[in-house]
Amino acid sequence: MTREQYMDTVFKTYRLVSVLSDRNGGRVYRLRHREQGKDIVLRSFVTPVQAYEVLCGVRSQNLPEIYDSVLLEDGQVVLEEYISGMTVAQVMESGHYRRSGAKRVLSGVCCALSVLHELELVHRDVKPENVIVTSEGRVVLIDFNASRKVMVGSKDTAVMGTVGYVSPEQLGVSQSDSRTDVYAVGVLLNVMMTGKHPSEQLAHGHAGRLVRKCTNINPGERFQTAEQLLKAL
Amino acid sequence: MKKCPFCKAEIEDNARFCLYCMTPLEEKKVTAPPSPRHRTRLVLFVVVLIISSVLLTILLLFSGDSVKTANSTTTVAAKTSSVTVSKHTVGNVIPTRDTGSTSAKTTAVDRRTTTEGHGTGAIEPTASGSSQTTYADVTQSMVISASTTNSTRKTTKNKTTENNVTTGKTTISTVATEAAQTSVVYSYRKATSADSLIRSSLNFPNDAIVITGVKIPSVNGVYVVPDVIDGYRVIAVAAQAFCGSDAQIVALPAGIKDVWDEAFADCYRLTDVFLASEAVHIAKSAFAAEGERVGTLTLHCRFDCRDEEYYYYRNEPVREAYAAAYREWDGDTVEWGATE
Numbered sequence A: 001m002t003r004e005q006y007m008d009t010v011f012k013t014y015r016l017v018s019v020l021s022d023r024n025g026g027r028v029y030r031l032r033h034r035e036q037g038k039d040i041v042l043r044s045f046v047t048p049v050q051a052y053e054v055l056c057g058v059r060s061q062n063l064p065e066i067y068d069s070v071l072l073e074d075g076q077v078v079l080e081e082y083i084s085g086m087t088v089a090q091v092m093e094s095g096h097y098r099r100s101g102a103k104r105v106l107s108g109v110c111c112a113l114s115v116l117h118e119l120e121l122v123h124r125d126v127k128p129e130n131v132i133v134t135s136e137g138r139v140v141l142i143d144f145n146a147s148r149k150v151m152v153g154s155k156d157t158a159v160m161g162t163v164g165y166v167s168p169e170q171l172g173v174s175q176s177d178s179r180t181d182v183y184a185v186g187v188l189l190n191v192m193m194t195g196k197h198p199s200e201q202l203a204h205g206h207a208g209r210l211v212r213k214c215t216n217i218n219p220g221e222r223f224q225t226a227e228q229l230l231k232a233l
Numbered sequence B: 001m002k003k004c005p006f007c008k009a010e011i012e013d014n015a016r017f018c019l020y021c022m023t024p025l026e027e028k029k030v031t032a033p034p035s036p037r038h039r040t041r042l043v044l045f046v047v048v049l050i051i052s053s054v055l056l057t058i059l060l061l062f063s064g065d066s067v068k069t070a071n072s073t074t075t076v077a078a079k080t081s082s083v084t085v086s087k088h089t090v091g092n093v094i095p096t097r098d099t100g101s102t103s104a105k106t107t108a109v110d111r112r113t114t115t116e117g118h119g120t121g122a123i124e125p126t127a128s129g130s131s132q133t134t135y136a137d138v139t140q141s142m143v144i145s146a147s148t149t150n151s152t153r154k155t156t157k158n159k160t161t162e163n164n165v166t167t168g169k170t171t172i173s174t175v176a177t178e179a180a181q182t183s184v185v186y187s188y189r190k191a192t193s194a195d196s197l198i199r200s201s202l203n204f205p206n207d208a209i210v211i212t213g214v215k216i217p218s219v220n221g222v223y224v225v226p227d228v229i230d231g232y233r234v235i236a237v238a239a240q241a242f243c244g245s246d247a248q249i250v251a252l253p254a255g256i257k258d259v260w261d262e263a264f265a266d267c268y269r270l271t272d273v274f275l276a277s278e279a280v281h282i283a284k285s286a287f288a289a290e291g292e293r294v295g296t297l298t299l300h301c302r303f304d305c306r307d308e309e310y311y312y313y314r315n316e317p318v319r320e321a322y323a324a325a326y327r328e329w330d331g332d333t334v335e336w337g338a339t340e
Helices: A001-015 A050-055 A088-094 A098-116 A178-194 A206-216 A228-232 B038-065 B178-182 B194-198
Strands: A016-021 A025-035 A039-045 A057-061 A066-072 A076-083 A131-133 A140-141 B028-030 B119-122 B161-162 B165-167 B185-190 B210-214 B222-224 B232-237 B248-250 B273-276 B297-301 B308-310
Touching: A001 A016, A001 A039, A001 A066, A016 A039, A039 A178, A050 A076, A057 A098, A057 B232, A076 A140, A088 A131, A088 A178, A098 A131, A098 A140, A098 A178, A098 A228, A178 A206, A178 A228, A178 B222, B185 B232
Parallel strands: A057 B028, B210 B232, B222 B248, B248 B273, B273 B297
Antiparallel strands: A016 A025, A025 A039, A039 A076, A066 A076, A131 A140, B119 B185, B161 B165, B185 B210, B297 B308
16 A cells, blocks of 8 residues: 555545645644544655654653554555644744743653653654643653664764754764753753853853753763753753 | 454554544553652662661760760772761761871772773772772761751861771761662763863873763762772863762762862752862862752861861852862962861
């Protein structure tokens, strides 16, 4: 079965609400069940993303539930929980985060990353657009298109991530690991509190110290895991 | 094709989710957020303190001296079952002057070398099953006990002879579990000429390293930093090395001469730091903390002064008594703060 055939089956039961994303690697749709009225997200990829396969068997408060990952002749289709809320990027359009808010959001992100890292996955694209906060206060890290499994001895074959949030080693010859995500979280924290990248303006006090440690150019001198960062928060 | 067990619709054989009734067809592993292990460690630490204080009280009752001290060596035994590092009574710890030669014998031996240059804090036991490191001038029984909560400073002198080493000071008793200390992995880097510019009077030997962080943390918040890691001498704790960590008790060996900026910043659980060196340069921001500490932070040092209790308040500078209480490595003496 091809992706088009699978989509035809899906559209018999769901109607398209909106196209959330349309990138080279694939498309992301928001669909609504015609009878139940419940929304889901459908991701369609040309190149399969292994992370979704791994996340199929896991449920976490801070990650969207991956209902199914279907490998097809010409790619992969993923059915995912639709998270209703605002992204951190959208929230920041009306101002910077206060310390308490940033701490709450970052705690959720660190919890999500802990789960991923435990599954030997690296997110590699932590940024304000990929963190959603629901009206109930649930913090969810989404979009695993750039994720990959950590394999000892291998190197990243492609540069993934978003400018500004990519750690130095992602641009070099070494492999991304949990510390790569820690770097991005440090940048995220700084952006949330100041609106700027740490290289432009560093947050003050405790937050600034955390950012500096997260974004140390040497991965060995950063927080080694999201859990360590969570404790420091 | 198979039938959904709930709505009976026909679905793919390997489907994990029924598109029609939107029901998951497989059980998923539910992951909880990281557990607050630091709370468990805190409880354990408090229990150890209580037990130690009861033992000390019994000891004091039966010893018969007005000033009680006890001697023991600092041992990091290979196979022990409990951590007995405990806090001494506030205001009750007096360092003594060095009355004799002090041999700080550290037999730390690194165990592991990784490609990243990380080393363990493992201490190799001596033939007798323990190693000795003299850490500080403190009364050995660092126990909070109800009968000794006075604020009077007492001078204590004692000599101990342990394994033919005579010291003019008491030493702390640190018995760490094998799991607690051998599992700690520190990050480090070689000391460079750029470092020596910060401390221009300091000449770094070729085999010197600075601790830059903790790769695998201690399970109980106790860090007994060894003198040597992977064959390199540890001479400093670099900036932010332990920043934000869950360290509760830290013992730094005699070889450490520098504790750099924010090295222990935001360590809210940190209550005791033992400095074995006679001269340590400590950056003023080394123990900065914005939030509230769990308890009082006490630095136990071999400096030429009494122990002080150092309080760190939110957004306030380091207390002046501490700010004046470190000695420059190049020998300049700083005026001490309060005098008796």
